Amino acid sequence: MHGRPRRPAKPEDEEAASAKAAKLRDLQAQVLHNHHARTYTKEAIGLSFKLLEINPEAYTAWNYRKLAFQHNVKELSDPEAIKSAVDDELRVVEVALRQNPKSYGAWYHRKWLLNQKLAPVDFKREFGLLDKLLKVDARNFHGWNYRRFLSRFMGVPDEEELKYTMDKISENFSNYSAWHNRSILLSNLLIQQSKGFESKQKIFSEEFELVTQALFTDPSDQSGWFYHLWLLAQTSSPDNPQLIASWPSNAAKLTSSLMKEKVEQHTLSSIWSRTVPIVLYFNEPVKGLNQSSVNLKSDLEFSKDIQWRPLTMADSGYSNCWAAYLQISNECSSLQEYSVEVNIPCSDDIVSRSGSNYNSPVHFTFDIELISNDTAQGLDLFDKPVAWNCSESFQSHGNRDPIPVDLLKITSALVEQDSNWHFERLSEEIDLFRELPDDNSKFGKLTLARLLLACAAIKSRGRSLIERKGYCEEALGLFTDLIHLDPSHKQCYEDERSLVLMDKLTCDMETFMKHCSVQVQPNSAPLNHVQLCRLSLTRIGFAERLLWVQMLDLSHNSLRSVEGLEALQHLVFLNISNNQISSFTALEPLTKIISLKVLDLSFNKIGAHSIDTTRYICSSPFSHKIEASEAFEEYQKVNINVEEYWDAILFFRSLKLAQLDIKGNEIASKENFRTLVVTLIPCLKWFDGEDVN
Numbered sequence: 001m002h003g004r005p006r007r008p009a010k011p012e013d014e015e016a017a018s019a020k021a022a023k024l025r026d027l028q029a030q031v032l033h034n035h036h037a038r039t040y041t042k043e044a045i046g047l048s049f050k051l052l053e054i055n056p057e058a059y060t061a062w063n064y065r066k067l068a069f070q071h072n073v074k075e076l077s078d079p080e081a082i083k084s085a086v087d088d089e090l091r092v093v094e095v096a097l098r099q100n101p102k103s104y105g106a107w108y109h110r111k112w113l114l115n116q117k118l119a120p121v122d123f124k125r126e127f128g129l130l131d132k133l134l135k136v137d138a139r140n141f142h143g144w145n146y147r148r149f150l151s152r153f154m155g156v157p158d159e160e161e162l163k164y165t166m167d168k169i170s171e172n173f174s175n176y177s178a179w180h181n182r183s184i185l186l187s188n189l190l191i192q193q194s195k196g197f198e199s200k201q202k203i204f205s206e207e208f209e210l211v212t213q214a215l216f217t218d219p220s221d222q223s224g225w226f227y228h229l230w231l232l233a234q235t236s237s238p239d240n241p242q243l244i245a246s247w248p249s250n251a252a253k254l255t256s257s258l259m260k261e262k263v264e265q266h267t268l269s270s271i272w273s274r275t276v277p278i279v280l281y282f283n284e285p286v287k288g289l290n291q292s293s294v295n296l297k298s299d300l301e302f303s304k305d306i307q308w309r310p311l312t313m314a315d316s317g318y319s320n321c322w323a324a325y326l327q328i329s330n331e332c333s334s335l336q337e338y339s340v341e342v343n344i345p346c347s348d349d350i351v352s353r354s355g356s357n358y359n360s361p362v363h364f365t366f367d368i369e370l371i372s373n374d375t376a377q378g379l380d381l382f383d384k385p386v387a388w389n390c391s392e393s394f395q396s397h398g399n400r401d402p403i404p405v406d407l408l409k410i411t412s413a414l415v416e417q418d419s420n421w422h423f424e425r426l427s428e429e430i431d432l433f434r435e436l437p438d439d440n441s442k443f444g445k446l447t448l449a450r451l452l453l454a455c456a457a458i459k460s461r462g463r464s465l466i467e468r469k470g471y472c473e474e475a476l477g478l479f480t481d482l483i484h485l486d487p488s489h490k491q492c493y494e495d496e497r498s499l500v501l502m503d504k505l506t507c508d509m510e511t512f513m514k515h516c517s518v519q520v521q522p523n524s525a526p527l528n529h530v531q532l533c534r535l536s537l538t539r540i541g542f543a544e545r546l547l548w549v550q551m552l553d554l555s556h557n558s559l560r561s562v563e564g565l566e567a568l569q570h571l572v573f574l575n576i577s578n579n580q581i582s583s584f585t586a587l588e589p590l591t592k593i594i595s596l597k598v599l600d601l602s603f604n605k606i607g608a609h610s611i612d613t614t615r616y617i618c619s620s621p622f623s624h625k626i627e628a629s630e631a632f633e634e635y636q637k638v639n640i641n642v643e644e645y646w647d648a649i650l651f652f653r654s655l656k657l658a659q660l661d662i663k664g665n666e667i668a669s670k671e672n673f674r675t676l677v678v679t680l681i682p683c684l685k686w687f688d689g690e691d692v693n
Contacts, residue, residue: 130143254276
């Protein structure tokens with residue numbers, strides 16, 4: 001641990017280990033017997049002490065001692081006897097910590113004892129114990145966590161604890177735990193606006209000075225670099241969550257068909273349905289969007305029961321992207337244009353993970369034109385399979401321009417007010433790190449790249465999108481260097497590089513329009529098309545700039561995930577063939593896209609690995625979700641191998657595709673896979689270029 005080399009085992013060590021293991025097994029058996037029998041005698045409790053003296057990680061022994069303590073202390077009425085019982089337990093913890101100072105069970109037991117509040121706490125003794133432990137290992141995060149617990153328990157001011165972290169950092173710049181505790185304390189003090197901590201600019205300027213001294217003293221130490229990255233994150237982002245994009249955007253004009261949805265016939269209404277998604281994209285994950293925090297007004301008749309849904313795979317309730325779906329009433333007149341107003345006032349409901357409230361009111365309006373096209377009802381939109389590589393399949397439509405990127409942007413004057421100081425501070429840091437000797441320090445290059453990207457992000461808030469290019473170019477070069485310099489973290493740097501490349505390609509109209517066009521599918525209205533092929537992308541970023549896209553080609557990249565595409569609620573056609581997708585769980589974000597009809601997954605790596613741990617990132621047959629269990633039971637009745645295909649079942653049953661291409665994947669060659677897909681997607685018309693029927 002922390003660079004300490006392992007010693008090769010000696011024969012006598014192995015003999016001693018065997019004897020210790022035998023004794024340990026015997027003690028464990030006795031403690032378990034006493035635990036099950038609820039035997040709380042002095043002798044039984046003594047056996048648990050012997051076990052913990054050897055193995056402090058025996059959680060059952062700690063739980064047994066809690067139950068025994070609670071049982072026996074009920075029989076005590078004398079305060080001195082109760083204090084003696086508490087002290088005995090505290091001494092057991094100290095013995096365990098001598099054996100293993102990083103024992104989770106021991107530290108938790110000590111906090112549990114103090115929280116019982118059965119006897120006065122000797123804080124001098126507690127802090128003295130911590131001082132001894134932190135002298136042995138100043139970075140022991142268990143000890144620092146316990147110190148935070150003690151400080152809260154006895155009401156020690158954060159200012160005093162901040163001074164303590166400074167003392168420890170002065171003793172050793174390499175004390176990562178002290179830097180970490182400092183970041184927690186500073187966050188609390190700034191949120192509370194404590195005396196002397198009213199100015200975020202002043203505090204962070206001082207902190208940058210402090211950490212820079214540490215970095216230039218020992219550039220090879222990681223602790224200061226991580227603290228610098230934390231400071232950078234605080235400096236480059238607004239204090240409160242901001243709405244950065246929406247679709248429809250302000251002044252956008254949408255067309256919606258009045259035809260009834262006939263999925264089984266694959267008519268135009270499968271795409272231009274009566275459901276209109278509204279997508280809001282924030283700069284950080286937020287929660288609390290509802291009918292009261294987001295006001296919708298319109299002369300258009302739609303269901304008033306509007307539910308805002310987080311577009312995320314996690315169940316935390318927080319998401320950057322939120323969507324609501326307007327269900328247009330049949331009573332609305334065709335050939336008429338309706339206006340929809342979206343108003344998001346300052347709200348205590350909309351909250352970020354850090355607890356900051358939304359305080360940048362936004363108002364925008366868009367129009368929906370309803371069209372009744374009776375002649376189109378008989379047309380089959382998918383009478384032929386879409387061939388992405390065939391130029392005849394799609395033709396440019398010269399009478400219609402793609403959506404301007406600037407229309408997606410929502411700027412806030414509140415954000416721009418603070419940007420000048422942030423930009424100046426970060427520019428100073430960039431100049432400083434460029435002076436750092438180029439000794440191939442991966443931390444130096446990574447920090448410089450992050451500084452450049454932070455400056456680029458600030459420039460975007462002021463609509464200076466073209467100015468980002470210089471920062472992006474330099475950052476791309478740094479990530480390329482890091483890929484070669486630090487191959488063990490290659491995938492991480494490739495993902496970072498992909499984000500920068502996406503930023504560079506989409507940050508201004510002139511560059512982005514080279515990848516955009518308007519395409520026409522027979523029997524269909526024009527589609528906004530974006531092509532980002534052969535760019536070595538491993539990750540999708542800046543999805544907020546793609547909210548308007550209906551047809552997206554990401555083929556011939558190196559994508560391992562499609563996270564981010566869930567925001568594209570108007571996406572109809574998607575090509576992610578010839579990438580590095582290895583499981584259906586990596587495709588789960590696509591299940592959130594309500595308009596997706598054509599999906600090309602050809603020549604990926606789905607099913608190529610016999611043991612694929614990414615399959616267990618999301619729901620599985622072993623989860624306790626009722627809806628998943630019911631689905632598996634349903635498909636077992638029709639002889640589908642749920643154990644083998646559970647991840648495919650969860651993925652495909654959520655889609656309403658008309659066309660799917662999956663050839664070139666290992667899973668496509670498995671017996672009955674085609675039958676499985678056709679069963680799961682009843683509306684599927686084309687499978688790997690062939691008519692399903």
